[in-house]
Amino acid sequence: MAIFPRKLEEWYKPLASVDKTWIAASVVIALVMATTTLAWSFADPSHQVPTETFEVAPAEFREMASSFADKYRGSTIPEGTEIYLAAVQWAWIPKELRLKAGVTYKVVISSGDVLHGFSLIGDDGTVYNLMVMPGMAYVMYIKFDKPGVYEIRCNEFCGLGHQGMVGRIIVEG
Ligand SMILES: [Cu+2]
Incomplete structure (x- = not known):
């Protein structure tokens, strides 16, 4: 059987709402962690x-x-x-x-x-x-x-x- 490359449309599935929620949550978590890390190093340099x-x-x-x-x-x-x-x-x-x-x-x-x-x-x-x-x-x-x-x-x-x-x-x- 020959392998035919699939077209992009066959691979692409629109994001489900649960996917969007997880992406948003991970962005928020990453921002919170980055902010607290930076804030901590300024607040207590010791x-x-x-x-x-x-x-x-x-x-x-x-x-x-x-x-x-x-x-x-x-x-x-x-x-x-x-x-x-x-x-x-x-x-x-x-x-x-x-x-x-x-x-x-x-x-x-x-x-x-x-x-x-x-x-x-x-x-x-x-x-x-x-x-x-x-x-x-x-x-x-x-x-x-x-x-x-x-x-x-x-x-x-x-x-x-x-x-x-x-x-x-x-x-x-
Ligand atoms: Cu030890």
Whole structure:
């Protein structure tokens, strides 16, 4: 049987009203998403992807974070201190940070081994989310307005102990 190309009129079917509704709905959704994304980035520029990064060997960064953890274990980190936070299988180094409310801290985050994710979600709406790649350090500026305990979780599956990879930030008033 020979194949005859169909004429356009045979392919073309006018849009049904349900199709028009879905097209209109998707345009509206796309516009709302584009608008809120833009508005959010202007309204709160502190919640942006870190633009300050540098290369660092995973083993070297693990060392930096370990000596930082040893130095400040159990004590409140003074204003102006550069914080080193390493994600490793399967913990955060240091596993606990004591910070002061209302102070902006410079936090350098990287991985000591494989790919991890940094996720901080506070009850008060504080949200930080970041992919933590081995070999790259990310600089974040973090400020907590309210005292409390904030959990850091790994949000990138990194092996058997991934779900137990929980750190804490204790914010003091
Ligand atoms: Cu993980």
